[in-house]
Amino acid sequence: MAARGSSRYSADDTNPEGVRSTMVVLIVIIVIVVLLVLFLWAAFNGLVKRRNRTQEAWSEIDIELKRRHDLIPNLVSTVQGYAAHEQGTFEAVTQARANAVAAGATGDPDQIGPAENALSGTLRSLFAVAENYPQLRAVESFLQLQETLTATEDKIEFARRYYNTSARDYNTQLQTFPRNLIAGPFGFKAVAFFATDDADRAVPEVSFPGSGQAAAGPAPAGPPPATGAQGPPPAIGGAQGPPPAG
Numbered sequence: 001m002a003a004r005g006s007s008r009y010s011a012d013d014t015n016p017e018g019v020r021s022t023m024v025v026l027i028v029i030i031v032i033v034v035l036l037v038l039f040l041w042a043a044f045n046g047l048v049k050r051r052n053r054t055q056e057a058w059s060e061i062d063i064e065l066k067r068r069h070d071l072i073p074n075l076v077s078t079v080q081g082y083a084a085h086e087q088g089t090f091e092a093v094t095q096a097r098a099n100a101v102a103a104g105a106t107g108d109p110d111q112i113g114p115a116e117n118a119l120s121g122t123l124r125s126l127f128a129v130a131e132n133y134p135q136l137r138a139v140e141s142f143l144q145l146q147e148t149l150t151a152t153e154d155k156i157e158f159a160r161r162y163y164n165t166s167a168r169d170y171n172t173q174l175q176t177f178p179r180n181l182i183a184g185p186f187g188f189k190a191v192a193f194f195a196t197d198d199a200d201r202a203v204p205e206v207s208f209p210g211s212g213q214a215a216a217g218p219a220p221a222g223p224p225p226a227t228g229a230q231g232p233p234p235a236i237g238g239a240q241g242p243p244p245a246g
Contacts, residue, residue, distance in 0.1 A: 043179050047188050050170040054191055057163035058109075061194060064156045065104055065116065071149050072097050072123070078142045079126060082133045089125050096122040109194040117196055123149075160194050167191045 076090050096119040103115035127146075136142050171190045174183045183189075 039178075040182060043182055044186060047170075047173055047179065047183065047186075050166070050173055051188065054163065054166040054170045057159065057166045058107075058191075058194075060159040061156060061163055062104065062107075064152055064159055065100070065112070068149065068152050068156065069097055069101055069104075071145060071152065072119075074141075075145045075149065076126065078139060078145065079130050079133075079136065082136055082139075083129055086129045089122070089129050093119075093122040093126050109192040113195050120196075160196065164193050167193055 072093065076093055080086075080090055096115075100112070100115040100119045103111040106112070130136050130142070173179055174188055174190055
């Protein structure tokens with residue numbers, strides 16, 4: 001009886017400590033799991049926000065590119081009315097626009113950028129043709145189209161910079177540890193930058209012959225040089241000094 005009582009006393013004495021240890025381990029595991037869930041939740045939401053911001057920035061570029069594409073046929077039609085024989089230039093612009101529209105349908109910046117650069121190059125050729133026809137200076141529709149196209153190019157450039165900044169931040173988040181561990185399984189993928197040639201995108205100002213200072217001719221370099229002898233003219237008859245007294 002004494003031995004049995006002693007054994008029972010020993011078991012009852014050690015059991016609370018075992019339970020306490022088990023509870024501590026469970027609490028630690030629960031805390032770790034909760035922290036992991038919170039981290040996954042924060043990382044996932046952060047990537048979603050940056051991806052949405054990048055997509056929003058790209059939508060702004062897409063809107064302005066479509067507006068640019070819509071302006072080009074009217075611009076070509078206006079210039080074509082005064083320079084019908086420049087058919088090669090008009091066909092090049094039309095084809096470049098069609099290529100840009102097709103590239104825009106893919107939604108891939110790597111394809112859209114080169115296509116838009118090619119379109120910008122043909123537009124520069126179109127404006128170069130327009131410079132040879134001063135009568136376009138009086139066509140209000142042409143001037144309005146040029147101004148609208150210039151404003152559209154400025155908006156595209158602003159949207160491009162915002163998009164590239166958003167894409168850089170988003171890609172950085174995807175590539176840094178430990179977010180890169182969840183990016184792949186949750187379907188997050190890096191996005192391409194929208195690279196363009198700033199010089200090609202600038203809309204040239206059409207300078208018509210005979211307008212402004214060009215019509216007035218070059219300014220004279222200075223007063224015309226004096227002709228003949230320098231100084232006062234010689235006296236008539238070659239006499240020097242006052243005439244002799246009579």
